[in-house]
Amino acid sequence: MNVSPPHDHRSREKGLIVYPVYSRRSKGLSLGVNLFPSRKTCSFNCPYCEVFPFKTDFSFDVELMETALIENIENTSIGAYGRMVKDVCFSGNGEPTLSPYFKIAVNSACAIRQKYASAAQVVVITNGTGLLRQDIFDFLLEKTHREQFNLWLKIDAGTEEWFKIIDRPDSVVRFSELVSTTRKFVEKANRNAVTIQTMLCSVNGAVPRQEEVSAWEQTILELAETGNVKNVHLYGKARPSPEDPLAQALPLSFLEKRADSLRRLLEDAKLNTPVETFE
Template identity: 30%
Template sequence: MSTFLFDEIVFGPVNSRRLGVSLGMNLLPINRKICSFDCIYCECGLNGELGDKSGSMPSRDEVKEALKNKLESMLKDGLKPDVITFAGNGEPTLHPDFAGVIDDTIELRNKYCTNARIAVLSNASRLHKPAVFEALLKIDDNIQKLDSGLKETIVRLDQPNYPFDLNQTIDQLCAFNGELIIQTMFVAGELNGRVIDNTTEEDIQSWLRALDKIKPSKVMIYTIERDTPYNSLKKVPLEELNKIAQLAKNKGFNISVSG
């Protein structure tokens, strides 16, 4: 299937399934994806698949100026975002000035749209960096990925490009003391002759055990909406997502479902 890259630092606003009217923030190059994961379902494609390698990340000053200009333009049109969301062409916390960018964003939000929330969609790969961890504590919606409670499933789906340690990741997520949202992408199909399915009994039970340890304030579960790098991947039916959600609700978790 066709995938795409975000070609601006600030994009939208768009209507997000999970977050409302969202103004997107891309801290990665506009012509290529940079990520510590290489998720097989990523709408931005695979690492190195699109664009060239000459593109660079925008500077902190460029990000601040782009957001300032966008917010001023929206206000002139009588518009305000519900949320300012860091996502874009890869993992936003890879930006070397991520913590400073968050401080600038809080400053601009407080000046132009005080009711807007600030969200970061992250794969939890940089939580060992103290500056990243502290920055995530400052925002409203600290949304961290956990696609299974099984390491082999995460490696298959998310393809981390570093020595991935699930136990360490869960410990780092626990360190937020509940001040985070867990997002989980459920997907089915096959890839290179192997079944892809993180809705198995073993996956779900291990995922629930991980949630018991992490104790997130909310859990967002969803499935494929846009094109992915592989035609063989499929959406998980809404009925099945709701069954998974009910299992988590039975344990007392606040769950949202996007089918």
């Protein structure tokens, strides 16, 4: 299968379980795994979320995932990037840890990665709420130590006020508990396995106030002080959302300014955690 160029994430809203895309963050071919082919399932309702409302009759099936992963690893190419699969990424249509298939699917993807794409990584993109469940916390922690594995952990806010605006979490999610559990997890994780990612966009015309910026920087600093944060990604809104124009992209200069401020804080603390921006 030749896919050129697969920048399109829309295929996962048609019920696909595995979808090849070009990943701007891993700079190559990423095989997305969608644990929710029938409808979006998430513990957040971010105003910038790019998943459009959809409903299909498809169900997740581990064997279908396995077959599709192997087929894509063996046959998919993207122009200049060739057939090198950079990662198998659990991300589509919601919060992966909410799926009853989450652990079995990740275990299976890890085995396939090892056999068919040993240079690739398995990536789980999460909003962090799964860590509030002890079994998921333990499962992911073990993965960071035993596999070629990367957890991309969303931290969009430093205060409860902005958290409620930028992530619109389910009412059961407590911001303070989420941050403290995330810190406990990062303290114990493998030092090369956790990427922190933060969305920077405006919501309803508003950007984070200075109090929020300082609190967010302090949260990231404390995580970096564990020595176990591989890198920090600040990314902008790059794709359409069903709620447009509620959330709006900000200029790259805004992202760079925030990145520079965080870099200075980390340098002052003698930490060399890389901070990257993605428009």
